[in-house]
Amino acid sequence: xxxxxxxxxxxxxxxxxxxxxxxxxxxWDPRVALAxxxxxxxxxxxxxxxxxxNHIRDYYRQFDIAPMVRKICKETGYSLREIxxxxxxxxxxxxxxxxxxPRPTGCV
Amino acid sequence: MKKNLxxxxxxxxxxxxxxxxxxxxxxxxxxxxxxxxxxxxDLALEAGSLLDKLRQRLTRFFGxxxxxxxxxxxxxxxxxxxxxxxxxxxxxxxxxxSTNLEHNSVIRPINxxxxxxxxxxxxxxxxxxxxxxxxxxxxxxxxxxxxxIINHGSNVIGTxxxxxxxxxxxxxxxxxxxxxxxxxxxxxxxxxxxxxxDVLAFTGHKGLMGSMGIGGxxxxxxxxxxxxxxxxxxxxSAHPYHLEEYPWRxxxxxxxxxxxxALWAGQDWLAEQGGVETIHAREMELxxxxxDGLRPIDGVHLYCCDSLQNHVATILINIDGMEAGDxxxxxxxDHDVATRAGLHCAPLVHQQLGTxxxxxxxxxxxxxxxxxxxxxxxxxxxxxxxxxxxxRQQARAAAAAR
Numbered sequence: 001x002x003x004x005x006x007x008x009x010x011x012x013x014x015x016x017x018x019x020x021x022x023x024x025x026x027x028w029d030p031r032v033a034l035a036x037x038x039x040x041x042x043x044x045x046x047x048x049x050x051x052x053x054n055h056i057r058d059y060y061r062q063f064d065i066a067p068m069v070r071k072i073c074k075e076t077g078y079s080l081r082e083i084x085x086x087x088x089x090x091x092x093x094x095x096x097x098x099x100x101x102p103r104p105t106g107c108v
Numbered sequence: 109m110k111k112n113l114x115x116x117x118x119x120x121x122x123x124x125x126x127x128x129x130x131x132x133x134x135x136x137x138x139x140x141x142x143x144x145x146x147x148x149x150d151l152a153l154e155a156g157s158l159l160d161k162l163r164q165r166l167t168r169f170f171g172x173x174x175x176x177x178x179x180x181x182x183x184x185x186x187x188x189x190x191x192x193x194x195x196x197x198x199x200x201x202x203x204x205x206s207t208n209l210e211h212n213s214v215i216r217p218i219n220x221x222x223x224x225x226x227x228x229x230x231x232x233x234x235x236x237x238x239x240x241x242x243x244x245x246x247x248x249x250x251x252x253x254x255x256x257i258i259n260h261g262s263n264v265i266g267t268x269x270x271x272x273x274x275x276x277x278x279x280x281x282x283x284x285x286x287x288x289x290x291x292x293x294x295x296x297x298x299x300x301x302x303x304x305x306d307v308l309a310f311t312g313h314k315g316l317m318g319s320m321g322i323g324g325x326x327x328x329x330x331x332x333x334x335x336x337x338x339x340x341x342x343x344x345s346a347h348p349y350h351l352e353e354y355p356w357r358x359x360x361x362x363x364x365x366x367x368x369x370a371l372w373a374g375q376d377w378l379a380e381q382g383g384v385e386t387i388h389a390r391e392m393e394l395x396x397x398x399x400d401g402l403r404p405i406d407g408v409h410l411y412c413c414d415s416l417q418n419h420v421a422t423i424l425i426n427i428d429g430m431e432a433g434d435x436x437x438x439x440x441x442d443h444d445v446a447t448r449a450g451l452h453c454a455p456l457v458h459q460q461l462g463t464x465x466x467x468x469x470x471x472x473x474x475x476x477x478x479x480x481x482x483x484x485x486x487x488x489x490x491x492x493x494x495x496x497x498x499x500r501q502q503a504r505a506a507a508a509a510r
Contacts, residue, residue: 070441080441
């Protein structure tokens with residue numbers, strides 16, 4: 001675990017990587033999701049948020065990889081811009097992070 | 109091919125490939141896909157013949173030593189070739205001059221030698237237009253400088269370096285000069301002799317219109333390149349060490365004959381189009397149209413393309429207040445535009461541009477199959493995203509003021 005920091009939210013202490021992704025995915029639960037959502041500036045998670053989070057988690061459980069963004073839009077019925085409205089950092093850095101997935105790989 | 113996709117990621121790989129490349133690859137591999145240079149049966153000799161003819165053809169194409177085509181050696185790609193060139197020319201106590209424009213295929217092999225062997229390295233900055241000053245290269249050369257290695261064309265900002273002048277200055281100082289042509293081979297004319305280039309690394313799947321998994325190096329006759337790998341060559345099997353003669357000196361194991369076939373057909377295609385100059389001129393017209401269309405859009409930043417002289421058709425942008433990755437996702441999902449967003453495996457470029465903090469930029473790289481209409485669509489897409497960004501920012505500001 002490198003470049004890890006501890007994020008404190010109420011009584012939770014969560015190790016996050018440098019981009020704010022959960023370092024111990026097994027610790028994810030709805031309260032952790034709310035904690036992670038607070039870093040997005042969100043104070044609550046609505047049904048719309050949960051629809052997206054649950055889809056991402058289900059897909060990850062099945063395929064061990066985050067779903068393609070197009071797939072998230074198609075399966076949840078939300079447009080990309082609506083997803084940005086719900087998760088200001090977008091589907092990858094916002095929704096996937098709140099869903100407790102590890103940081104997606106890519107050339108960044 | 110995915111319908112409606114606007115493919116602007118040709119700097120990552122040229123796609124699609126010409127039809128004759130697909131056809132020849134399949135036909136050759138089906139009919140002649142045996143191991144060349146090993147067994148003596150006729151078909152193996154025929155396969156070997158294509159390999160040898162391609163060495164000659166590419167040696168001519170790159171302006172290498174035509175009486176020594178065996179010094180055109182095949183590997184997997186440019187990175188693979190650079191990993192033979194850099195450690196093959198540098199040892200403990202040596203100094204190398206390179207630039208902030210390099211891809212990790214140069215930066216990392218150098219850094220490993222710095223860390224592991226005590227090699228000294230100088231990475232020169234580029235100017236505000238994206239170019240390396242040849243005299244800065246000359247001034248950086250020390251008594252122990254053994255190699256100057258330069259990215260011929262930047263995979264991030266598209267600038268093409270003055271290699272002829274840099275090569276001349278290196279030649280005067282008796283320093284080996286190598287270039288990475290990943291973004292220029294098959295895209296702009298290259299002549300090693302005229303450009304004073306001693307060693308060249310190339311990849312096959314970009315401008316040369318071959319397939320992934322084929323690339324190599326071309327080594328001038330006066331250059332001594334140490335072996336850093338060893339293995340099977342198919343000839344003189346009783347010899348206990350890897351052969352010193354070219355091409356075996358720099359080739360290891362069975363070659364990628366499917367890739368060889370692709371490169372051969374790619375050469376045919378480039379010739380049929382009227383040569384690289386013709387294709388490049390068309391790509392640069394589209395690049396200019398793209399720049400002219402993007403520049404007036406509020407919030408859009410373009411990098412190092414005030415002039416497209418000495419440029420390949422690669423354009424880097426950012427949109428104010430947005431991470432490059434978000435722009436890339438929106439281009440893809442909402443507009444079917446394929447680009448590459450991020451650091452492009454070239455962190456020093458982004459460090460110098462000041463774009464590391466926003467995780468790089470969005471790169472549009474134009475290829476021979478892009479069209480005017482596609483460029484128009486890309487401009488509209490960026491306009492749409494920039495307008496959305498502005499509305500979102502205004503809405504947030506209004507909410508904060510309430």
